[in-house]
Amino acid sequence: MNDTGILILGGGASGLAAAIEGARRGADVTVLEKLDRVGKKILATGNGRCNLLNRNASPADYNDPSFVGRVFAQYDVRSDLDFFRSIGLLTTADSEGRVYPRSNAASSVLDVLRLECQRLGVRIVCGETAVSIRRENGMFVVGTHRARAVIVACGGKASPVHGTDGNGYRLLEAFGHSCTRLYPALVQLRTDTDFVKGLKGLRAAAALTLRAPDGKTHSSCGEVLFTDYGLSGIAAMELSRFAADGGTLFIDFLPDMDGAQTRDFLREAKARGGSRPLEQLLLGAVHSRIGQAIARDTLQRKLTAPCDTLTDGELHALAKALKAFPLTVRGTKGFADAQVTAGGMDVTAFSDTLESKRVPGLFACGEILNIDGKCGGYNLTFAWSSGRLAGRSAAQYLQK
Ligand SMILES: Cc1cc2nc3c(=O)[nH]c(=O)nc-3n(C[C@H](O)[C@H](O)[C@H](O)COP(=O)(O)OP(=O)(O)OC[C@H]3O[C@@H](n4cnc5c(N)ncnc54)[C@H](O)[C@@H]3O)c2cc1C
Known part of the structure; x- marks a missing residue:
């Protein structure tokens, strides 16, 4: 068994942000990614430029302003900009508030995230799919990994070539969480x-x-x-x-x-x-x-x-x-061409820390939740904000 403090399922936008916030608080973090490398979708965003944030993002830009408002009250777009600055990314914004890396290359965004994970000692395991989460003696077991806290950051069902085929919903459904109807969005x-x-x-x-x-x-x-x-x-x-x-x-x-x-x-x-x-x-x-x-x-x-x-x-x-x-x-x-999934895990079953109300120590963030936003950097904004919140919350859970 490979023991770790926080096990993050999915090395996409929200999973990598969660890993950094968790590790910055001293947690031992492992990221499990089913593809052969993390963040493949990030490279495809914004036509290869990555529209990583929208400076004007507010809860009203999402399908569930009340839930997003509670996330943004803790990590809003300003703090996401500071977060990216803190890991060495220079950005530029257009007149519509769309934020891009100054390099104009999505690879810069992934590179700074990866390097910060590396600096903080986050273990990244690629080519391994989480197929189930078991509870054993107060620990979570996923394949050969055992952890005190798990963050499910598997994304939605949109753009399956980037690893997101909707399999993540089942991991949470197994704990009694429910999923709403799913629609392809931004397609x-x-x-x-x-x-x-x-x-x-x-x-x-x-x-x-x-x-x-x-x-x-x-x-x-x-x-x-x-x-x-x-x-x-x-x-x-x-x-x-x-x-x-x-x-x-x-x-x-x-x-x-x-x-x-x-x-x-x-x-x-x-x-x-x-x-x-x-x-x-x-x-x-x-x-x-x-x-x-x-x-x-x-x-x-x-x-x-x-x-x-x-x-x-x-x-x-x-x-x-x-x-x-x-x-x-x-x-x-359809989902093959969609940028985002509308629908997802019912957010009323998650507290303001993004911890499951059903299973202590189990967290979820990003597109797997029933949250989607407008086109223009809003979906990645939610991915970073919710990922960072889940990472911080999981690290605080370990300190209990
Ligand atoms: C072509 C395209 C362009 C886009 N452009 C933009 C843009 O410019 N701006 C914007 O704001 N949004 C954009 N989006 C949307 C944005 O990329 C997503 O909303 C965001 O990446 C969601 O983050 P996430 O962490 O929830 O999921 P993802 O980033 O999708 O990451 C989920 C990860 O989990 C992995 N995974 C899935 N299941 C498992 C499992 N069982 N075990 C282990 N790993 C698993 C996947 O391989 C994937 O790497 C775009 C999307 C697409 C497809």
């Missing part, structure tokens, strides 16, 4: 393809409203990227947690103008267009190909006809299409 939307296919590769700044099958509506705004299967881009991905069961999406291509302003613009465009073809009507409003696709879909007639043939009814229909173009959503690209 591309699959839609009817008639409209989007021809627009593949084009981007638009738009506001989106999703009417989900349960009748609830959800909104986002920002960049939309057309693909041959549907929509990508931040605005589309932010709605994906509500789109697993499909729904209807309305695209507002002119979010800065109201309906009346849009109709006025179209009247002016018609007058200006005169005998020029209808396919040129929306040229100054949206990308020419997007404008043609909207006009073709809405008018259902030849766009070679002159602009001044546009009837009042058609003008109103075009204005409506520009403000709320409907697209049927068929679901999302």
